[in-house]
Amino acid sequence: MKKVIKKKMSFEDLTASMNRGFKRVENLIEKKIDRLAISSAKGFQATATKDDLKDLEFRMNGKFEGVNKRIDDLATTRVKPEDHNTLKVRVDKIEAKLK
Secondary structure, X not given: OOOOOOOOOOHHHHHHHHHHHHXXXXXXXXXXXXXXXXXXXXXXXXXOOHHHHHHHHHHHXXXXXXXXXXXXXXXXXXXXXXXXXXXXXXXXXXXXXXX
């Protein structure tokens, strides 16, 4: 087994090593920032514009009005529980007399 000889580091070697480390970290940060910028730009491409939202609102307004009309029709044509119960009692009495 070889004995590893440790070399004393000079001040210049230390500063060069630190500069390389800082430069490497700086490059990694720049790459991350670039990837984040690209990702953000791609995300905003799929975001709806004001015109898209106005168009959607216009299309949905017609659908909501159709639903409101159906609900109103249902409310006017449905049998109220009181009326249903009254009719049920009357039908039960008639059926009892026919038996």
